[in-house]
Amino acid sequence: MHKLLTIFAAALLSLTAFAQSPAMTFTEATELTIVGKVFPDTPNPYERMDFTKYGGWTEKDIDLLQMSTGIIVSFKTNSPVISVKPEFKSISGTMASGFGARGFDLYIKKDGMWLWAGSCAYGIDKKSENGRVRTLVENMDNSLKECILYLPNFSKETSVQLGVAAGSVIQKGDVPFRHRICIHGSSFMHGASTGRAGQTVPGYLTRMTGMQFCSLAVSGDCRMQPQFANALKDADVDAYVFDSFSNGNAASVEKSLFKFIETIQAAKPGVPLIFMKTIWRERRNFNQEVDRVEQEKYEMADKLMKEAVKKYKDVYYVTTTNATSKLHDTTLDGTHPADWGYYLWAESVCKPITKILAKYGIK
Numbered sequence: 397m398h399k400l401l402t403i404f405a406a407a408l409l410s411l412t413a414f415a416q417s418p419a420m421t422f423t424e425a426t427e428l429t430i431v432g433k434v435f436p437d438t439p440n441p442y443e444r445m446d447f448t449k450y451g452g453w454t455e456k457d458i459d460l461l462q463m464s465t466g467i468i469v470s471f472k473t474n475s476p477v478i479s480v481k482p483e484f485k486s487i488s489g490t491m492a493s494g495f496g497a498r499g500f501d502l503y504i505k506k507d508g509m510w511l512w513a514g515s516c517a518y519g520i521d522k523k524s525e526n527g528r529v530r531t532l533v534e535n536m537d538n539s540l541k542e543c544i545l546y547l548p549n550f551s552k553e554t555s556v557q558l559g560v561a562a563g564s565v566i567q568k569g570d571v572p573f574r575h576r577i578c579i580h581g582s583s584f585m586h587g588a589s590t591g592r593a594g595q596t597v598p599g600y601l602t603r604m605t606g607m608q609f610c611s612l613a614v615s616g617d618c619r620m621q622p623q624f625a626n627a628l629k630d631a632d633v634d635a636y637v638f639d640s641f642s643n644g645n646a647a648s649v650e651k652s653l654f655k656f657i658e659t660i661q662a663a664k665p666g667v668p669l670i671f672m673k674t675i676w677r678e679r680r681n682f683n684q685e686v687d688r689v690e691q692e693k694y695e696m697a698d699k700l701m702k703e704a705v706k707k708y709k710d711v712y713y714v715t716t717t718n719a720t721s722k723l724h725d726t727t728l729d730g731t732h733p734a735d736w737g738y739y740l741w742a743e744s745v746c747k748p749i750t751k752i753l754a755k756y757g758i759k
Contacts, residue, residue: 418697419562419665420529422481424555425469425545429568431604432468434612434631442467442553444612445627452623457614462647463488464547466579466598466611471543475560477534478543480516481527482557487674488550489520495552496590502532503594503603505542505572510603513543515592518551529559538631542569549587550615573608575758578631580624581639584675584719584741585613589732597639600742605750607758609637619644620652622659629663634758635670636660637749642674645689646696653700654727657708668756670712672745675719679730712752721754 426441438446445461447453453461462485480500488497495501499517503510514533518525532545541706560566579585579598589595598609610633618624620640628636640656641649657669674697680687701713719737720726726737733741753759 402438420477421562421564421566422557422559423566424557427568428558428566429470429571430467431470431573431608432466432598434576434580434610434628434633436632440554442547442556448645450623450630452626454623456617457623460586460614460616460617461612462552463550463586464553465549465593465613466596467547469507469545469547469556469558471545471558471566472540472569473543473560473564473566474538474540475477475564475566476536477559477561478514478532479529479559480532480545480556481529481559482518482553483526483536483628484518484522484553485552487518487520487522487525488548490550490588492550492587492589493591493593494518495757496548496587496595498548499593500530500532500548500556501546501593502528503544503546504533504649510544510593512592536618538564540565540597542572544569546592546599549590549593549596571608573602573606575607575635575753576633577607577609577635577637577758578612578628579609579639580612580614580618580628580643581672582613582618583615583732584738585611585618585639585641586615587613588615589636589728589734590606593737595735596740597740598740600739601746601749604742604746607750607753613639619648620656622655625656626657628661633667633738635668635753635756638669638671639674639748640671641697644693646692649693653704654707657704657711661708661710666710668710668712668752669708670673670714670749670752671704673697673713673715673717675717675733675741677722677731678724678727681724695716701733714745714748714752716744716748717741
């Protein structure tokens with residue numbers, strides 16, 4: 397009898413909880429405002445490249461450019477709860493945090509500042525996770541709020557729906573950031589090892605400056621290849637920032653740098669091209685071979701950029717890049733920084749980059 401009463405009580409609590417859960421209505425993100433893309437118009441709105449327009453891609457290029465890193469949904473709502481319901485084309489099983497690799501990250505503006513509001517992560521089984529509703533934030537007041545939602549860094553989506561309490565308003569948000577600045581880079585810009593999707597260098601720089609740093613990051617695949625230059629030269633952006641010396645080696649830097657610059661500048665005269673020095677990888681601390689390869693690349697990049705800033709107008713080299721604390725303890729795996737390291741990186745380049753942009757009226 398006691399066992400039956402326990403089962404009955406549990407069932408009653410479950411029904412009560414269900415009854416108290418608000419009914420939700422869902423809106424596809426494409427009906428709201430999508431920003432953060434170097435190429436806004438792509439056949440799949442949650443991918444970052446139009447593969448029908450630009451060619452020459454390798455399988456690795458395509459795989460990475462289908463990932464939604466850096467894409468932001470801007471919307472307004474007065475709902476006390478905000479949920480997400482995605483359909484995945486693929487879900488990343490990378491060692492990076494599930495919240496960064498296959499999760500959604502919500503910020504809400506408060507007193508003029510973008511404050512973190514909630515996040516969720518999905519499992520790696522696409523069959524069980526597709527269409528699953530996860531709550532980002534709840535128990536809010538009913539005031540109209542400006543929201544931005546970062547999509548996953550390493551997963552691919554065919555649908556992203558935002559859920560709000562039935563009867564609540566959800567509407568297109570403004571484009572919340574000024575200008576359009578392309579960031580093309582390595583896994584560092586892609587967000588490898590970030591705890592959440594909004595903790596990438598482009599994400600931090602965007603919220604620090606109020607300017608839109610659009611990510612065309614490709615993890616392990618940014619070596620200034622011609623197919624990227626041919627696409628980037630057509631990008632409708634006000635400036636370019638490159639993390640071009642993190643992948644590859646001294647030989648690939650020497651082979652590609654000047655041609656990469658010339659291809660883009662031929663189509664975009666007068667547009668600033670800002671190259672960032674790569675960071676110190678903590679793997680160098682004791683591994684002599686890694687230290688040798690990285691030092692050769694450092695020296696080659698420094699040498700060529702010293703020539704480039706003299707040879708080409710509107711080309712700049714930011715050397716203040718730093719993702720390391722005084723304790724040298726901000727790395728995740730000896731190569732990638734953890735969240736604090738990425739914040740330090742963004743902080744270290746923010747002032748010199750914005751100073752350069754200001755010369756061009758980009759403020």
